[in-house]
Amino acid sequence: MSEAPMIRLVFLDGHYAAAESTSLEELGLALEPLEGNGLRLSLHKTLDTPLLLLHRSQGASIALSQLQLHLAPGVHATVREHFLPMSVPTGGWQGVTEVVLEERAHCEYLHLQEPIAGTWEHDVSVLQAAHSTWKAQTFLTGAGSHRVDFHMEQNGIHAEATLLGSFLGQGTQSVHISSTAVHAVPETRSRQLVKGVASDHARCSFRGMVHVLPHAKNAFGKMHNHNLLLDPTAEVQTMPCFQIDHDQVVCNHGATVGQLRADELFYLQARGIPRAKSELLLSRAFIEETTADIIQNPEMGPAITAYIDQFFAGRATMTKEATP
């Protein structure tokens, strides 16, 4: 089953490449300039096809990207922001993606980062009005130095935000993720689940925050980060935090860093499954919860599955440059 065609917006080193992108004019859309290098895309009606924001590098000394997506009331959109493998020279790559969801707008956002050499920093933020929903999923494969910040701000009643994240760090990569959910008004919900795997000498960290402001009665905030260390030389730090300024809320968090369980390994091996295969099955199972949807995506699924398998087999290189 093939995926429906997508509306492609291609960015080379942060700059919009109209010639390589879908014609927005034919779709009745337009990119408006923002201050600096920024662009805004406003959606006034639900898109029939997913929107793909595809980032590549042509070797500029520095890459800066600033994009705002604005969904009008009631509009639904599926957005994939995809960073292809790239080598970023000395200046690094920095970007900001801001999503504004008006009342009852709904956005499903897939954030996919393939291996990047160099420094890569990305801020993703969403501002939510009442009854809007934000469902974000991120799959990060590490960079020379890598930071991504997710910021979800719920400014309208019954706004809901979900972030499912997976990161795989290997070699001498560093992966640093922060995720913040701000409950500014009553009756809002957020859920953050991030799973990380670190091998070799990777250095990874997760910093999570649920911030409930004084007027946010009945806010529900859940945050979990679980990490798997495949080698004794790998390192993960996890820092879940709450700042709760109202008495009547439900918030919970959990964080773990550990290795594959010896009893699980023995159980599989006691059935004849070799140790390496047992480790692969258990490691894949570990991140299944946060990657199941991505893997089922008919276009990206096979490449992601292959990458995951190769990562756990200690040979994580992309088998092909994934081009949608």
Added chain:
Amino acid sequence: MLSIKNLHATINGEEVLHGINLEVKEGEIHAIMGPNGSGKSTLSKIIAGHPAYEVTKGEILYDINMNAVNLTSLRADERAREGIFLAFQYPIEVPGVSNFEFLRTAFNAVATHQGAEELDSFDFQRLIETKLKDLQMDVKFLSRHVNVDFSGGEKKRNEILQMAVLQPRLALLDETDSGLDVDSLQQVAQALNKLKTPENAYVLVTHYHRILEHVVPDHIHILANGRIVHSGDHTLALEIEKNGYEPFLRGIQE
């Protein structure tokens, strides 16, 4: 098939088996009984190759292609591929791994080692559905994650399903009857009897004689303080039920 000679083993530096001797022939059923903490489950795990235990003395000889191989030279997965199966006393949950994937991976690992062909998902599905039917188990078992949210009885039946799929030569059944109600016990016992052949052998660890009424052993051994202190035929179970272990422990040194 299995010959254990003067087996001594430790865990965390403490000796837990103090010279076990046991001979198991093809086609036989041996039951291991004994007080709590006597080393019954420990013996099963050591034969299966649990890494927490260290064999410090003695041998565990197992017949592989007419050669007596000391199992201490084989890892747990190698022993399993040579036909040794441990039905766990407390089967663990493995979240994220479906029963189907787990069983198929295990089957193919054993099959290819024994010279048979791997089965793809389609062919394995057909094989497993036959086994499920024989064991009166629902096909929905396959899509569930291994032992996750299984009842106690379901976990034990899942162990038997694995045994039916892998068809081991030597099955170590560690308190397979514990936690089972009367009906579940009968189902498990029926399944074990169905899987029993003249070519395979069972070593059945249990506290109670009730399963031994259904899966009748050729030999019963009483294990106490890490040693076999008495052996007998199937009638020994009733004797234990009537008089306890105390008559067999008199004069046994710690």
